[in-house]
Amino acid sequence: MTNSIWGKDHSIAQAYWRTGYADFPIYDLHGHVGAHYAIYMKRCEPDTMACHLRRAGVKHLVFSHHEALFGNMRNEQVYQLCRSQPDLLRMYVAINPHYPERIREDLAKFDAWAPFAVGFKFLADYHNERVDSKAYEPVLKFANERKLPILNHTWGGSCCSNSTILLAVAQKYPGAKFFMGHSFFGDWDGAVKVVRETPGNVWLELTAIPGESGIIERLVQGVGSTRLLFGTDLPWFDEFQAIGGVLSAKIDEEDMRNIFYRNAEQIFGENW
Amino acid sequence: MKDLFFFDSHCRIGSNCMGHSPVPDIPTLFEEMDRFGVDRALIRHIGIDKGALWTNREVSAFLREDPAHRLTGVWCILPSQCDELPEPDVFFALMKEARVGAITLSPFGHNYIPCRLTLGRILDAATERKIPVLLDAFAGKWQELYHFLEEFPRLRCIYLEGSGRWGTDRYLRPLLENYPEFHFSTGGYWVPEGICDLAERYGANRILFGSGLPRFLPGSGMLQLKQSGLDPQSLAMIAGKNLSRLLEEAQL
Numbered sequence: 001m002t003n004s005i006w007g008k009d010h011s012i013a014q015a016y017w018r019t020g021y022a023d024f025p026i027y028d029l030h031g032h033v034g035a036h037y038a039i040y041m042k043r044c045e046p047d048t049m050a051c052h053l054r055r056a057g058v059k060h061l062v063f064s065h066h067e068a069l070f071g072n073m074r075n076e077q078v079y080q081l082c083r084s085q086p087d088l089l090r091m092y093v094a095i096n097p098h099y100p101e102r103i104r105e106d107l108a109k110f111d112a113w114a115p116f117a118v119g120f121k122f123l124a125d126y127h128n129e130r131v132d133s134k135a136y137e138p139v140l141k142f143a144n145e146r147k148l149p150i151l152n153h154t155w156g157g158s159c160c161s162n163s164t165i166l167l168a169v170a171q172k173y174p175g176a177k178f179f180m181g182h183s184f185f186g187d188w189d190g191a192v193k194v195v196r197e198t199p200g201n202v203w204l205e206l207t208a209i210p211g212e213s214g215i216i217e218r219l220v221q222g223v224g225s226t227r228l229l230f231g232t233d234l235p236w237f238d239e240f241q242a243i244g245g246v247l248s249a250k251i252d253e254e255d256m257r258n259i260f261y262r263n264a265e266q267i268f269g270e271n272w
Numbered sequence: 273m274k275d276l277f278f279f280d281s282h283c284r285i286g287s288n289c290m291g292h293s294p295v296p297d298i299p300t301l302f303e304e305m306d307r308f309g310v311d312r313a314l315i316r317h318i319g320i321d322k323g324a325l326w327t328n329r330e331v332s333a334f335l336r337e338d339p340a341h342r343l344t345g346v347w348c349i350l351p352s353q354c355d356e357l358p359e360p361d362v363f364f365a366l367m368k369e370a371r372v373g374a375i376t377l378s379p380f381g382h383n384y385i386p387c388r389l390t391l392g393r394i395l396d397a398a399t400e401r402k403i404p405v406l407l408d409a410f411a412g413k414w415q416e417l418y419h420f421l422e423e424f425p426r427l428r429c430i431y432l433e434g435s436g437r438w439g440t441d442r443y444l445r446p447l448l449e450n451y452p453e454f455h456f457s458t459g460g461y462w463v464p465e466g467i468c469d470l471a472e473r474y475g476a477n478r479i480l481f482g483s484g485l486p487r488f489l490p491g492s493g494m495l496q497l498k499q500s501g502l503d504p505q506s507l508a509m510i511a512g513k514n515l516s517r518l519l520e521e522a523q524l
């Protein structure tokens with residue numbers, strides 16, 4: 001253990017090993033709240049999630065609500081929910097392309113949901129509607145004008161949110177900030193290409209990647225650690241599993257700091 | 273300063289016909305184990321699907337490169353009717369001689385039905401002698417796993433996730449509840465604080481640390497376990513003591 005990553009004095013890894021947190025805040029930019037049909041989630045409501053997040057030194061979790069994505073919960077209710085953990089929670093307004101009326105209403109309310117609403121969430125594969133379809137246009141234009149983030153669920157070879165589709169969309173809306181959830185998992189070359197061929201408005205988000213051998217190194221090499229964002233899909237995946245995965249990668253501590261918090265502060269500021 | 277003993281139950285080594293392997297040999301494995309502070313590992317071959325006999329031989333060869341005995345090997349079994357392996361008593365004696373402490377099977381790669389007809393002779397003997405059986409081949413094949421355990425309910429076994437990630441509690445918990453000798457390896461189980469929940473409900477003795485190497489790096493699962501909220505005793509059991517105990521109790 002002494003010669004391991006955990007034993008290195010004054011290192012980030014040692015701090016997490018000993019105490020569960022380090023000398024900086026973590027921003028988890030890919031979370032959810034609420035039960036999900038596919039698996040059992042014991043801790044999926046704000047209070048139980050808050051304990052886990054605080055233990056790991058997470059300052060903000062930015063989430064979309066499962067029921068707003070997969071059911072009929074409205075984002076107004078999600079906003080009310082944020083107020084139960086006002087320091088911790090920030091929300092992506094969940095966009096369901098099959099309900100244009102709801103989208104119109106939500107865009108009209110967006111400003112009233114400050115400071116909690118910080119961007120939008122697209123789940124194009126699950127809603128089976130390509131991100132370049134007409135249905136998303138009002139949100140893309142809104143985000144483009146206001147320079148707001150959109151967290152996209154992406155995956156290599158997906159039907160509706162693959163790297164070819166997202167490259168074109170990110171080029172078309174250079175003002176919007178595109179967070180590519182899961183970094184086009186598996187299509188690592190495509191992920192690198194999307195960042196390289198867009199005007200600085202794309203970040204690769206790491207949910208499901210930390211712990212996988214060699215992938216973070218590959219992305220750091222391809223796009224630089226300033227283009228990577230930390231996320232866990234909590235309550236799907238454990239914060240410490242993901243943190244441990246970043247700490248396990250063969251990258252230096254400056255890269256780790258970029259991933260855990262500096263890039264998020266670059267985008268959102270230090271107080272948001 | 274050593275605060276926790278880790279014994280990895282989910283670790284593959286070697287190379288197969290698909291070319292490059294991240295952990296092809298013993299020096300690379302030791303390097304990875306040392307980088308994360310993993311003390312010992314139960315190793316099985318990465319190419320098991322593509323052959324039981326040659327991978328068993330290679331595991332023996334790997335173990336001969338481990339004078340400090342940090343590693344214990346896993347051999348793969350086959351149905352008893354085709355005379356590819358010796359009788360159980362002889363097979364177990366050979367395992368002991370080679371420092372192989374557990375067995376596995378690959379019925380879906382090796383084309384047979386995992387049931388009493390094919391494996392009864394060797395698995396009944398393994399059950400009597402408390403030899404741990406790794407159920408890595410059943411990763412994600414829950415229907416088949418449920419059938420298999422109905423046939424061998426007293427088998428001392430360890431289920432290993434494959435690519436994992438999504439919480440498998442709805443599949444897993446009924447098995448932990450109904451089969452006292454069913455154990456669970458943590459690699460790929462990423463449920464927030466889920467290890468702690470399972471330990472509280474079914475006992476920490478049922479859970480073993482597993483890294484998932486070489487696909488997954490040990491560090492993520494180690495930190496997840498270390499910060500899972502478990503009491504120190506349960507933590508030590510899951511990190512390494514349980515696997516040590518299971519291997520010691522095997523009567524080879």
Ligand SMILES: [Zn+2]
Nearest residue numbers: 030031032233
């Ligand atoms: Zn998600």
